[in-house]
Amino acid sequence: MSQGRALPAGGLSRRRFLATLPALGGLAAVPMGVYRAAAAGNPPARVLVCVQLAGGNDSLNMVVPYADPWYLRSRPGIGLRGAQLLPLDAHLALNAHMPELRVLYGRGELAVVNQVGYPGLRYGHAAARAVYERADPSGKSHGEDAGLRGGWLGRAMAGMVAAQVAGGTLADPLPGCAIDGLAGALQAPGYAPALLPADPTTFVLPAYDAQQLQVLQRMAALGVDGGAARNAAQAALATLFQARGAETGAAGLGAAAGYPRTGIGQDLMGAALLLRADPAVRVLTLTMPGFDTHSAATDHGALLGQLSAALGAFIADLQAHGQAGRVAVLVWSEFSRRVHENASGGTDHGGAQSLLLLGAGVRGGLYGGVPDLSPGALVDGGNLPMAVDFRSVYASLLQGWLGLDPVAVLGGTFPLLPLLV
Amino acid sequence: MGQWDQDAAWHLLRRAGFGGSQARARALLAMGQQAAVASLLDFAHPPDPLWAQVNPLGYGAYASDLTAARATWLAQLLGSTRPLQARLTWFWHGVFASRADAVGAALMRQQLQGWHDHVAGNIGDFLQALLHDAAMQRFLDGDSNVARGPNENFARELLEQFTVGPGAFTEADVRDAARALTGWQVSGSAAWFDATRFDAGPKQVLGHAGPLDGPALMRLLGARAETCRHLCARLYGAFVAPPGREGDDAPDGLGQLEAAWQASGGDLVAVVRTLLGLSDFWDPGNRGALVKTGVDYACGLLLALQLPVDAALAYRLCQNLPAMGEDPFNPPDAAGYPGGADQTGAGALVARAKFAYTCIYASGGSALAARLLAGLPAAVAPAALVDQVLGCLGCRVVPATRSLLLGYAGATPLTGRRLSDAALGLAFLVACSPDYQIK
Numbered sequence: 001m002s003q004g005r006a007l008p009a010g011g012l013s014r015r016r017f018l019a020t021l022p023a024l025g026g027l028a029a030v031p032m033g034v035y036r037a038a039a040a041g042n043p044p045a046r047v048l049v050c051v052q053l054a055g056g057n058d059s060l061n062m063v064v065p066y067a068d069p070w071y072l073r074s075r076p077g078i079g080l081r082g083a084q085l086l087p088l089d090a091h092l093a094l095n096a097h098m099p100e101l102r103v104l105y106g107r108g109e110l111a112v113v114n115q116v117g118y119p120g121l122r123y124g125h126a127a128a129r130a131v132y133e134r135a136d137p138s139g140k141s142h143g144e145d146a147g148l149r150g151g152w153l154g155r156a157m158a159g160m161v162a163a164q165v166a167g168g169t170l171a172d173p174l175p176g177c178a179i180d181g182l183a184g185a186l187q188a189p190g191y192a193p194a195l196l197p198a199d200p201t202t203f204v205l206p207a208y209d210a211q212q213l214q215v216l217q218r219m220a221a222l223g224v225d226g227g228a229a230r231n232a233a234q235a236a237l238a239t240l241f242q243a244r245g246a247e248t249g250a251a252g253l254g255a256a257a258g259y260p261r262t263g264i265g266q267d268l269m270g271a272a273l274l275l276r277a278d279p280a281v282r283v284l285t286l287t288m289p290g291f292d293t294h295s296a297a298t299d300h301g302a303l304l305g306q307l308s309a310a311l312g313a314f315i316a317d318l319q320a321h322g323q324a325g326r327v328a329v330l331v332w333s334e335f336s337r338r339v340h341e342n343a344s345g346g347t348d349h350g351g352a353q354s355l356l357l358l359g360a361g362v363r364g365g366l367y368g369g370v371p372d373l374s375p376g377a378l379v380d381g382g383n384l385p386m387a388v389d390f391r392s393v394y395a396s397l398l399q400g401w402l403g404l405d406p407v408a409v410l411g412g413t414f415p416l417l418p419l420l421v
Numbered sequence: 422m423g424q425w426d427q428d429a430a431w432h433l434l435r436r437a438g439f440g441g442s443q444a445r446a447r448a449l450l451a452m453g454q455q456a457a458v459a460s461l462l463d464f465a466h467p468p469d470p471l472w473a474q475v476n477p478l479g480y481g482a483y484a485s486d487l488t489a490a491r492a493t494w495l496a497q498l499l500g501s502t503r504p505l506q507a508r509l510t511w512f513w514h515g516v517f518a519s520r521a522d523a524v525g526a527a528l529m530r531q532q533l534q535g536w537h538d539h540v541a542g543n544i545g546d547f548l549q550a551l552l553h554d555a556a557m558q559r560f561l562d563g564d565s566n567v568a569r570g571p572n573e574n575f576a577r578e579l580l581e582q583f584t585v586g587p588g589a590f591t592e593a594d595v596r597d598a599a600r601a602l603t604g605w606q607v608s609g610s611a612a613w614f615d616a617t618r619f620d621a622g623p624k625q626v627l628g629h630a631g632p633l634d635g636p637a638l639m640r641l642l643g644a645r646a647e648t649c650r651h652l653c654a655r656l657y658g659a660f661v662a663p664p665g666r667e668g669d670d671a672p673d674g675l676g677q678l679e680a681a682w683q684a685s686g687g688d689l690v691a692v693v694r695t696l697l698g699l700s701d702f703w704d705p706g707n708r709g710a711l712v713k714t715g716v717d718y719a720c721g722l723l724l725a726l727q728l729p730v731d732a733a734l735a736y737r738l739c740q741n742l743p744a745m746g747e748d749p750f751n752p753p754d755a756a757g758y759p760g761g762a763d764q765t766g767a768g769a770l771v772a773r774a775k776f777a778y779t780c781i782y783a784s785g786g787s788a789l790a791a792r793l794l795a796g797l798p799a800a801v802a803p804a805a806l807v808d809q810v811l812g813c814l815g816c817r818v819v820p821a822t823r824s825l826l827l828g829y830a831g832a833t834p835l836t837g838r839r840l841s842d843a844a845l846g847l848a849f850l851v852a853c854s855p856d857y858q859i860k
Contacts, residue, residue: 055754123592124581126756178766195766205771205853206778208846215829215850222821226855228663229712230819233858239767289753294562294574297523343570344562349577380592 044279046361046401049271049329050153050185051264052285053307055292056125057333058300058347059354060371060384062098063112067091070373074340078296078347088112091370097305100312101358109315110358111419113393114368117352117386121335121379124349125292128334133184135391135410148411150188152394153283156402156409158191160282176283177274179267186285193285194239196274205240217241258313264288265310272317275327282402291333296345307331311358319360328359328401328420330393339373340382351383355393361401363421392417423703425454431815432708435860436660437461437697438504440721443813458697461505462690464541469506471497472537478732490526491742491749492735494533498720499730509540509693511716512659515757516652517551517583519560521750528556529750531610544652544687548639551583552605555612561755564607568620571599578755584642586651590627597624601633643687653678653692660696662707663760674701709817709859712760715745717860718773722852725814727792728784744772770858777852781845790841793848801840803830810847818856826850 064080065071067090072079085093086102092112094102104110118137122128131137135152148155157176176186177194186193207213220237224230259269267286275281288307293300311329318324336353352371368388379385392414395406400420407413423429430449434441438461449457471477478496480489501507513536521529532554539547551557558564561575576599580590590598604619605612614635624633629641642648657675658664665672674696681695701707713721719738723730730738742749746769752758781789793813797805807826811818818826826847835843851857 123595124577124587125754126581127587183766196768205774208778208782208849211829212846212850215825216853218825219822219850219854222819222825222855224819224821226819227709227859229710229859230855232712233770233855236767236770236858237853237855240770292574292754294572295565297562342572343567344565344572346562346572348573381596 044323044326045282046403047275047282047284047327048153048397048401049275049284049286049327051307051311051329051331052129052287053291053303053331053333054125054129054287054289055333056128056335056337056349057291057353058293058337058350059333060336060339060373061300062095062304063088063114063354064093064095065091065371065373066093068371068373070339070375074373076341077345078300078341084301088366092366095301095304097301098308100308100315101356103312104315104358105364108364109360109362110356110364111362112366112368113355113357113388113417113419114366115352115371115384115387116355116368116390116393117335117384118389118391119386121351121383121386123335123351123380123383125334128349129184132332132334132390135394150191151183151185152409153185153285154188154191154193156398156404157186157193157283158188159404159408161191175278175281176285177281178285179270179274183285186283195236196239196270258316260306260309260313262306262310264306265313268310268314269317272314272321272323276321276323293337294342294344294346294348298346315358324360326361328357328361328397330397331356331358332390336384338382339378339384351378351380352386355390357393357397357419361421363419367417367419388417389414393419396420422454422698423700423705425450427812428705428708428817429454429703430457432703433457433461433697434504434815435717435721436702436711438501438508439498439717440724440815441504442725442727443815445724446815458694461503462694462697464503464506464690467502469502471500472503472507472534478735480732480736485526487521487526487750488736488739490521490530491739492732494530494749495720495739496730496735498716499723505693506537506540509689510537512656513540513547515659515752516655517547517557518752518755518757519554519556520752520754524556524559526750528559528610532556539689541690544648544682544689545640545643547689548584548643549636551579552602552614552635552639553612555607555610558605558612559607563602563605564612566599566603566605567618568600568603571596571603571620573599575599575602579638579642582755582757584651585627585645585647586654589645589647589651594626597626597633598638600624601626601638602635605635646683649679649682649687653682656692656696657701658760659711661699661701662710672701674699709856711860713858713860714758714760715742715747715769715773716749718745718858719776721860722777722780722814726780726785726789726848728780728789734784738776741772741776745769745776746772770853773858774853777849781849781852785845785848787841789848790844793844794840800834800836802834803827803832803843806830806835806840806843807847810844810851814848814851814857816851816854816857818851818854822854822856 061080064085066085080095084096086096087093088105101110118131120137122131133151134148136148153176175194177196178186179196183193183195220241259265271284271286290298290303315324318327332355333353335349337347337350341347371384391410395410395414396416396419398404398406398409427446427450430446433449434446476483476493478493483489498507510533514533519532535550535554539550561578562572563575566572566575573595577595580595580598581587600620601624604615606615621632626633653675657678661674677699678692678696682692685691696702719742747758793810797809804827807830829850830843830847
């Protein structure tokens with residue numbers, strides 16, 4: 001076998017790779033930079049980590065309106081009381097499975113936004129998830145009257161990249177990465193997120209000989225528009241080679257200590273490694289499954305315990321490495337659950353939810369008021385109505401945290417909340 | 422139905438089965454297009470011994486071990502004499518989805534064996550079978566859905582995912598459908614109806630009023646035009662092309678599929694026969710329009726390389742499938758397995774490359790090299806070798822990929838050890854290429 005054409009000195013540079021982009025004809029194949037050393041002199045940018053609690057998180061048993069008499073009346077079996085509560089004030093308490101988050105609240109680094117929803121609440125998993133991912137309650141993703149296209153974070157990333165390309169200042173494509181889960185919020189016309197495994201240290205392509213790696217690296221850089229499916233695979237291969245070369249850097253960061261051996265614990269450990277190793281990462285999405293608690297067969301408290309322990313370890317890890325100030329974590333779900341429990345010891349799909357936002361740059365406290373669980377206050381047959389539009393939270397983060405124009409991403413103006421320091 | 426050539430035969434193998442070998446593609450080609458399609462649609466005659474056995478690989482902890490259950494099923498797919506029926510079983514498992522993590526491996530195996538029969542029947546009977554399926558009832562809390570406090574889980578997924586689809590029902594429909602589904606219990610591997618737990622009161626679902634029970638609800642939903650539309654769109658998306666881009670009109674083939682469904686009263690074989698005759702199905706523009714799932718990738722590579730799969734290998738492979746993009750028997754939720762770009766993330770690509778490496782270098786080795794080189798002379802020109810390997814894998818590549826493969830193969834004729842090394846090396850490169858991740 002002869003050698004293939006020699007690679008440029010120093011391998012295929014990121015800038016050279018980007019130079020192939022115009023040939024792709026607008027294809028959604030923005031290359032991702034991961035595990036690269038920080039450019040000297042550039043302070044690392046802020047990062048937004050979004051954790052989706054998939055299945056519909058019962059936020060009434062996470063941020064409990066314990067002073068409302070209708071709470072225990074509606075939930076005689078699964079309602080929390082006494083030592084099962086960690087009070088935040090005279091009305092609301094955290095589930096006692098979440099001591100790490102209670103500590104963060106005490107430090108002023110946890111914001112709780114109650115009664116979050118949108119006009120015309122949806123109660124099916126896919127439809128409701130799509131509303132939050134797309135930041136579009138119209139639900140019209142197809143046809144002439146379609147609303148916004150793609151996911152809200154994908155639109156934000158696409159906008160960032162387009163502005164930098166137009167300005168000739170593209171130093172980094174400001175990547176969004178999805179770790180081991182659903183990436184709907186990050187996918188948009190003009191932007192393809194990096195889909196990464198939870199453990200970045202396993203991120204190594206095998207090869208029989210060095211020449212194979214060279215061929216694959218050149219394959220990753222081909223400027224070919226081969227249709228949407230092939231383009232997605234091409235983007236994945238490109239991501240891989242952006243990641244290679246610095247994987248030793250990621251390994252060199254050392255294994256993080258103190259993370260629980262749960263799915264969400266390992267995913268957050270990977271997220272911490274990733275954002276420490278690559279200063280270009282701006283948005284990370286993660287998914288924690290299991291929240292569709294229709295029956296007692298699923299222990300909601302245990303899930304919240306796993307979440308809290310993993311987030312506690314994540315924040316401590318960031319602090320230990322001087323990263324805490326630049327990372328904010330948003331915890332969301334597709335919906336909350338019915339106020340009344342069912343006969344299975346669980347709850348069916350419900351309405352407005354409580355969102356969590358945590359980090360050293362967050363202005364901790366309670367937002368969105370206290371829910372009223374009295375029957376007359378509920379909508380759609382027993383569900384909590386919305387008081388805060390979720391797009392207000394998105395807009396606040398886009399403008400205040402990522403430094404982007406929320407109107408351009410969300411297609412409208414929403415009142416900002418003072419969620420950030 | 423378009424030009425019938427080697428590429429079309431491979432297309433049929435990939436879409437209507439789980440792939441195949443070059444020999445299989447040539448055999449189909451020789452049969453002629455009509456006969457090839459008809460042979461795949463014959464769910465009655467060729468015996469399918471692996472599907473008839475409960476534990477063909479002889480695993481010890483078969484009943485409780487999820488990986489053993491997956492490996493058994495993988496062996497059944499790979500060795501099936503009716504690959505389309507196996508493919509359809511897998512498709513309907515992704516539509517009428519349940520999760521092994523919630524119900525255990527044994528109930529999932531039982532469910533798939535049941536679905537394997539129903540894919541050759543009528544949608545009405547299939548929907549009735551959902552009621553009697555222990556995995557389904559347990560996964561969606563049907564067994565704790567009782568008159569005194571209905572649990573809406575099954576009703577909602579039945580409406581949104583399994584029948585009429587999103588937007589075709591109201592919250593009131595969900596509540597009354599949940600009441601209609603009350604009373605079912607699960608004992609061991611059996612689901613049964615307990616009238617004392619059933620809500621016999623009047624209900625109204627999709628405008629239809631009455632004392633609906635589970636069977637009546639299924640009859641109502643099975644006959645709805647929205648069910649036909651929703652499920653035909655699922656079939657089209659899995660077998661023909663992904664859902665149109667935002668703003669596009671519905672493709673012609675979808676309308677033909679719906680017409681076949683309506684005309685046959687939901688005869689699933691008639692619908693699939695129509696599907697395999699659609700000009701959309703054979704349209705060269707739709708070849709490579711779908712992303713291979715992890716199962717597509719693993720089965721396709723094993724069949725193309727003709728690697729023998731014994732109990733140990735099947736078990737090891739199944740441990741790796743989740744990382745390749747699909748966790749068999751464990752769809753994330755009742756919406757089934759996510760398709761599209763999520764299948765080809767960089768993480769999935771690494772897992773696929775590792776799988777290919779194991780297949781080609783650990784399991785394959787010199788015996789595989791000999792198979793890849795079958796029919797070639799002792800000295801082979803690089804271009805001929807590249808085309809031979811692409812032919813064995815049934816992979817079409819863009820010209821730029823072919824150029825890179827040619828560069829790897831070198832400039833002079835190959836012989837001996839260099840030739841067999843190059844054959845294996847090219848097979849690995851093709852398996853890692855973007856061109857091989859699509860079908």
